Amino acid sequence: MGRAEYASAVSAVKAMESLLLTQSDMEQLINARTNAEFESLVSAKETENKTLSDVWEMLKSYAPDSRELEILLYRNDFHNLKAVLKAMISGREPENYIIEPSNIGIDVLKEAFRTKDSDILPDYMRETASEAYELLTKTLDGQLSDSLIDSSALRAMQKSAEDFGGDFMQKYAELITVCADMKTAYRCSKMEKSRAFLETALCGSTVLDKESLIRASLGGTDSVISFLEHTQYGEMAQLLKESPAQFEKYCDDMITELAETARMQAFGVEPLIAYYIAKEAEIRNLRIISVCRESGADIETITERLRKLYV
Amino acid sequence: MNSMGIALAILGAACASLFAGIGSAKGVGLVGEAAAGVVSVDPNKFSKVLILQLLPGTQGLYGLLTAILMLSRIGIIGGNPAELTTAQGLMFLGAALPIAIVGLFSGIAQGRAAAAGVGITAKKPEHNGKGIIMAAMVETYAILALLVSILLIYNIAI
Numbered sequence: 172m173g174r175a176e177y178a179s180a181v182s183a184v185k186a187m188e189s190l191l192l193t194q195s196d197m198e199q200l201i202n203a204r205t206n207a208e209f210e211s212l213v214s215a216k217e218t219e220n221k222t223l224s225d226v227w228e229m230l231k232s233y234a235p236d237s238r239e240l241e242i243l244l245y246r247n248d249f250h251n252l253k254a255v256l257k258a259m260i261s262g263r264e265p266e267n268y269i270i271e272p273s274n275i276g277i278d279v280l281k282e283a284f285r286t287k288d289s290d291i292l293p294d295y296m297r298e299t300a301s302e303a304y305e306l307l308t309k310t311l312d313g314q315l316s317d318s319l320i321d322s323s324a325l326r327a328m329q330k331s332a333e334d335f336g337g338d339f340m341q342k343y344a345e346l347i348t349v350c351a352d353m354k355t356a357y358r359c360s361k362m363e364k365s366r367a368f369l370e371t372a373l374c375g376s377t378v379l380d381k382e383s384l385i386r387a388s389l390g391g392t393d394s395v396i397s398f399l400e401h402t403q404y405g406e407m408a409q410l411l412k413e414s415p416a417q418f419e420k421y422c423d424d425m426i427t428e429l430a431e432t433a434r435m436q437a438f439g440v441e442p443l444i445a446y447y448i449a450k451e452a453e454i455r456n457l458r459i460i461s462v463c464r465e466s467g468a469d470i471e472t473i474t475e476r477l478r479k480l481y482v
Numbered sequence: 483m484n485s486m487g488i489a490l491a492i493l494g495a496a497c498a499s500l501f502a503g504i505g506s507a508k509g510v511g512l513v514g515e516a517a518a519g520v521v522s523v524d525p526n527k528f529s530k531v532l533i534l535q536l537l538p539g540t541q542g543l544y545g546l547l548t549a550i551l552m553l554s555r556i557g558i559i560g561g562n563p564a565e566l567t568t569a570q571g572l573m574f575l576g577a578a579l580p581i582a583i584v585g586l587f588s589g590i591a592q593g594r595a596a597a598a599g600v601g602i603t604a605k606k607p608e609h610n611g612k613g614i615i616m617a618a619m620v621e622t623y624a625i626l627a628l629l630v631s632i633l634l635i636y637n638i639a640i
Contacts, residue, residue: 178512178597183519185604186527233519437598 177438180233184446187229188434192216192453194480200460201473209464213457226450227272230443239440242331242340243447245295246347247273249324252296253317255280256303295331299323318355318372325351325374339441342429348376349404350422356388357411360395364388378403416476424479427452431481449481456480488563490571491556494578495549498631501582502545502624505589509538509596516597520604530603530610534596537617541581541589544628548581552635564640577634584627592620 192200196216203209227244231237247270255277258265269277275293283292289300299320307316325348332344355372364372369388375381379402387398392412399408410418430448433441456477463473517531550559552574557564566574599613 175512175594175597178516178600179519179522181519182516182597182600182604183523185601186520186523189605437594437601 175438176235177440177443180230180235181436181438181442183233184230184442188446188449188481191449191481192456197456197460197477197480200457201470203464206464209461222271223447223451223454224272226447230447234440234443236440239335239340240443240447241274242328242336242344243444244272244274245328245331246324247271248275248296249299249320249327251275251277251280252300252303253320255284256300256307256316256320257313259284260307295327296323299327315368315371318368321351321355322372322374329374329376337439337441339429339433339444343426343444345376345378346422346425346429348374349379350407350425352376352379352381352384353399353404353407353411354415354418356384356399357392357395360388360390360392420476420478423452423455427479427481434481445481452478452481484565484567486568487566487571488556488558490568491552491566491574492558494571494575495552495558497575497582498548498552498578498585499542499545502548502585502589503542505586506539506542506545507589509541509589509591509593510535512590512593513538513596513600516600520600523604527603527607530607531600533610533614534599534603534617537596537614537621538589538592540621541585541592541624544581544624545585548578548628548631548635551632552578555635555638556640566640570638570640573638574635577631577638579631580627580634581624581631584623588620588624588627592617592624595620 196212200209200212203212230240234240250270251265251268251273252275254268255265258268259281265277265281275296279291283289283300284304287304289297289304292300302323303316303320306319307313310316325344328344328347329341332340336343352373352375356369359369359372366385366389369385370381373381373384373388375384379399383398384395387395396408396412399405399411407418407421410421426448430445433439433445436442459476459478460473463476513531513535517528517535520531521528553559555564556566556574596613596617599610599617602613603610
């Protein structure tokens with residue numbers, strides 16, 4: 172797909188970027204005296220694209236080739252796979268556990284498990300769906316099958332970034348993988364998980380080698396932290412130990428910083444991806460402010476938890 | 483009468499309008515796509531993006547101007563075609579090449595620059611002028627090529 176093909180989509184996205192919430196908008200929301208004032212400020216700032224599903228539909232309508240964007244929803248797709256698989260096994264309905272937007276409809280996922288025909292699923296999920304089903308029905312270990320699906324999602328992202336994307340997409344997949352692997356390795360070391368579990372749960376990347384991470388994780392939490400400190404993402408190691416919430420924030424901020432690099436581009440799919448990331452961060456920030464206000468958190472705490480803004 | 487000479491000169495005139503026109507069409511089309519994206523979100527920006535869309539259209543006009551001057555010089559427009567040798571015909575064909583080739587590539591390049599300028603208008607409409615100036619810089623080379631083509635056309639002895 173030629174980069175100039177995205178001329179219309181990029182211009183539309185740039186026009187919409189001017190409608191994103193700014194730092195001063197966020198401050199106004201945090202400082203709202205009553206919930207009614209907060210609600211009215213939110214509705215005053217609301218655009219046509221209220222939810223991520225709206226944003227996704229809009230981006231797809233503008234993008235000449237939506238396959239290049241699908242990577243953004245891989246994590247949702249694989250989350251939904253987990254939800255449907257568990258719901259089918261326990262005889263419940265998965266609708267309440269589904270995340271939207273997604274590339275694969277819930278009916279397709281249900282049908283794939285009901286008929287045990289994973290061929291109706293997209294390539295990137297087919298094998299994982301069969302393996303996870305086998306694993307869960309044989310071992311009844313939900314945690315293990317979840318880990319398998321999570322690491323497969325990361326691998327699918329890496330592959331899609333290699334197949335369709337340039338440096339930006341590959342960096343995006345790398346950052347998501349690094350953050351997830353760091354978190355998994357640390358948690359597994361805390362829970363003293365076995366090598367077999369780690370092999371399933373970790374994905375690995377060019378910056379964080381899977382085998383080294385497994386060895387560090389088997390050595391305990393200090394070993395993981397010490398290993399991570401000597402990588403290019405060393406500054407995140409202490410955050411992981413001290414505050415999981417700050418670690419999550421750091422990961423989200425890194426993704427936003429990456430999105431900012433696409434802001435200067437006049438053509439190509441990157442500005443569209445960047446807009447989706449920006450909108451995702453905006454919605455997350457609104458949720459943080461809303462939850463913090465409800466729980467009576469002070470302004471300082473709310474500000475500390477807010478994600479970096481794209482605008 | 484040596485018809486090869488006049489045929490080459492007409493081919494030159496055709497090339498001038500053809501290639502410069504293609505360049506403009508591609509450029510204007512690209513900016514049009516970008517402009518449509520902005521207008522779909524904010525129709526009030528139509529007039530601002532329209533100026534940017536017009537910029538790559540000039541190469542086509544330069545090609546047309548060159549073709550008319552050339553056709554006039556060789557007497558086609560007056561209905562009294564000049565008798566041209568093959569060498570003179572080749573000279574006219576050569577005279578058309580600067581605007582034909584530069585028009586083609588500068589039209590496309592200006593379209594890209596103007597489409598990027600549409601992005602500025604989309605996000606910061608108050609800086610629209612900067613986008614126009616940056617795209618207009620490409621125009622310089624089309625004007626230089628037009629100038630060379632005109633000088634050549636008027637200085638070929640017939």
